[in-house]
Amino acid sequence: MRRWVLPALLIAGLVGAWQIAATTGAIADALNLDPLLIPSPAEIATALWDSRSLVAENAWVTLKEIFFGFLIGLAAGLAFGFLLRPFETLRLTFYPLIVASQAIPIIVFAPILVVWFGYGIGPKLAVVALVCFFPIAVATADGLRAVDLQAVKMMRTLDASRRQLLWRLEMPTALPFTFSGAKIGVTFAPIAAVFGEWVGSDSGLGHLILQDNAQLNTARVFAAALVLSAIAIGLYGLVALAERRVVTWR
Numbered sequence: 001m002r003r004w005v006l007p008a009l010l011i012a013g014l015v016g017a018w019q020i021a022a023t024t025g026a027i028a029d030a031l032n033l034d035p036l037l038i039p040s041p042a043e044i045a046t047a048l049w050d051s052r053s054l055v056a057e058n059a060w061v062t063l064k065e066i067f068f069g070f071l072i073g074l075a076a077g078l079a080f081g082f083l084l085r086p087f088e089t090l091r092l093t094f095y096p097l098i099v100a101s102q103a104i105p106i107i108v109f110a111p112i113l114v115v116w117f118g119y120g121i122g123p124k125l126a127v128v129a130l131v132c133f134f135p136i137a138v139a140t141a142d143g144l145r146a147v148d149l150q151a152v153k154m155m156r157t158l159d160a161s162r163r164q165l166l167w168r169l170e171m172p173t174a175l176p177f178t179f180s181g182a183k184i185g186v187t188f189a190p191i192a193a194v195f196g197e198w199v200g201s202d203s204g205l206g207h208l209i210l211q212d213n214a215q216l217n218t219a220r221v222f223a224a225a226l227v228l229s230a231i232a233i234g235l236y237g238l239v240a241l242a243e244r245r246v247v248t249w250r
Contacts, residue, residue: 015041039219044226047219054208055220059227061204065121065193066231069128070186076133077185078178081140085170091141102134107195114200124196124204131192132185139181143174172249179243186235190228 021027022040031038039047048055080098084091106127113123147170155165197206205224212220 037216037218039222043219044222047217048223048226051220051223055205055224055227058203058205058208058224059231062190062193062197062206062228063231065124065196065204066128066186066189066235068121069125069193070132070189070235072125072129073132073185073189074136074182076129077136077140077181080133080137081144081174081178082166082171085141085144095141098134098137106131106192107199110196110199113196119200119202123200124193127196128189128192131188132182135181135184135188136178137181139177139184140174143177144170146177147173176243176247179239179247183236183239183243186239187232189235190232194228 018027019041022035022038022043025035025038027033028035028038080094084094109130110123110127113126117123117126151169152165155169160168193204194206194209197204198210201207205228209221209224212218212224
């Protein structure tokens, strides 16, 4: 119960303090802003309910970008980890390049992808996949390197084939690492999707946030951000649930 009750109490306390501070104008006075720019939680909830159809429609677009982009990044990360495992030279060649690619902010890649693939869903999927690929690939590679060499020697003395080594030893060892990387990737996937929509899109929560921000509709900006947070938490929970179902030996 403490796992749920304590965070719920903390969130309730923070929301209550926010409501009081926004209603009394304390936040606006502290930031020297117009009170209209500091919505209270009640105003955000009202904006979310009044615009529920619009928010739901754009949230569905963003959710598809996140989901399919994550699947692409997951497949690419697993392929990098498992296919390059037997080839140490290739791993040493490509690994530094992948690490170096993460030094370039994803917001730099996004405009180039829009120029290449247009304003459709393609650039958003690519941006999400790029963000998810790195933690999954690195975690999977680290998991494969964590295989017990003594266990490998024992299985080889029992005449185990390469496929049996993979399925019975290497994959069970690497899967907990892979799920850790997947949980990191799926958490950052909504941020990547919003970046992609900011660069070029006519729908999605990122596009809605840009429009509302330009119109100073801050209550609905916060409402869209709340929905993005809910999507991230929900996807994280699904990955964590899959980990509990798959990695039963952990």
